[in-house]
Amino acid sequence: MTIKEVAAAAEVSVGTVSNVLNRPNAVSDETRLKVLDAIDRLGFVRNAGASLLRGGRARTIGLITLDIRNPFFTELARSVEHTAREAGYLLVLCNSDENRTQEKRYLELLEEQRVNGVLISPVNERDNTLQWLRDRGTAVVLLGHDRRSFCSVRVDDVSGGELAADHLLDLGHRRLAFVTAPLTIAAYNSRLTGVRRALARRGLPDDACEVVEVGSLGTAAEGRVASDILVDDHPEVTAAVCGNDLLALGLIAGLLRHGIRVPGDISVVGYDDIELAEHSSLPLTTIRQPKQELGRVATNLLIEEGQRGAAHAHQQIVFQPEFVLRDTTAAGRRSAPRRRTEGR
Known part of the structure; x- marks a missing residue:
């Protein structure tokens, strides 16, 4: 079956059939339906390889x-x-x-x-x-x-970072962490920029937020590594904004392993709102894309x-982006709790 036979059956030109197959918006609805009906009746299957040989592009x-x-x-x-x-x-x-x-x-x-x-x-x-x-x-x-x-x-990832940080600052947190994959990735860099803008609006310096850069892909396993860094090096931190939800979920798992309560001791905000964020055992506060x-x-x-x-x-x-409030954030403490590591 060839395109010529389709054109004859639909009583249109070969060029019209070609447009239906390659540029359907260039053809009226009535004509397109007539051609498609002929294609169905004749059992025509287009030869994509032939189109490519003529200098075309695959669909x-x-x-x-x-x-x-x-x-x-x-x-x-x-x-x-x-x-x-x-x-x-x-x-x-x-x-x-x-x-x-x-x-x-x-x-x-x-x-x-x-x-x-x-x-x-x-x-x-x-x-x-x-x-x-x-x-x-x-x-x-x-x-x-x-x-x-x-x-x-x-x-607008800058706005997303601001939403996350504003929420934590409104809860009274003043020592934050930004847990991220490499900042060479534009999205993570923009989210950090948003966090710092929120700090600046409250008169807080950039160093009120510790940047914890881990791994290369922003996985849950890298989030657990970040929990070790927070426990060992940054006991003053009471809340964390994460570059994505996987980092946040891994961070929470690692903190719980250290015996640190979320959100009782540390609040955590993710980013993306993947399906697992809502349905994890501790539903994740996050920024929805x-x-x-x-x-x-x-x-x-x-x-x-x-x-x-x-x-x-x-x-x-x-x-x-849109802020989504769930169960991993709570009011900040005046001072960070003593780190517990019984579950380590």
């Missing part, structure tokens, strides 16, 4: 995440997959593990496959490979970064850029 998009083990990226990927599938695109999921070399290799592989576009949470948003992709006609949308020459979708909206909007921007090319106007979309 495929790539998603490169920093760490797919983090449920935030898993939930984001599900939203991207759903939106892509509804638009008739296949999703290829790649995991950079926050490794620049691995990220660059994935970008090259996706271009070799002639994907229609790439959604990426970049390890380094200034990498020239992203511009190289764009120059070759591949759409690129940045997740969690803001670069004017690209479409981007992100959350609108993961479903992030994925949906980013995917639609990518598809639009792939369809319109140079006519597409780049957009930088910024969502506001």
Whole structure:
């Protein structure tokens, strides 16, 4: 079965059938439904390989995440997959593990496959490979970064850091910790900036917040390492803001192992609002990112850029985070409790 036979059955031109398959927005609803009906009746299956040989692009998009083990990226990927599938695109999921070399290799592989576009949470948003992709006609949308020459979708992480710190300061805490993966990752750096802004508004210095930088991926295991550091080196800390929920959940597990009560002795705020944050044995106070909206909007921007090319106007979309109060924060003590390590 060929595209010519579909065109004849639908009584339209071959070009119209091609538009229905590749640029459905360019065709009226009535015509598109007529062509789709002919495709169903004839059992036509498009030959994507032939399209690529003619210099086209696959109806495929790539998603490169920093760490797919983090449920935030898993939930984001599900939203991207759903939106892509509804638009008739296949999703290829790649995991950079926050490794620049691995990220660059994935970008090259996706271009070799002639994907229609790439959604990426970049390890380094200034990498020239992203511009190289764009120059070759591949759409690129940045997740969690803001670069004017690209479409981007992100959350205002500075505001999120402020929300977390303001809550703890309102409770009376004056010695905080910021538990984070490497600050070379823009999102964590922005969240710390927000914490420091909240401190400055209260007339408190930057050193009222100890920065505890652990590991490389922001995992729960690294959060437990942070608990050892707080216990051994920072007994004055009465509250912690964590760069993500996994760090927060690991930190809480480690503190409890040391015999330190949460929130009785130390309050903890996470970031992301992954599903486990609400359903853990001690529901986590956190900052919510609108993961479903992030994925949906980013995917639609990518598809639009792939369809319109140079006519597409780049957009930088910024969502506001939301504070979620649960059970891991409480009023601060005037002085930090003596650290207990019986459970260590």
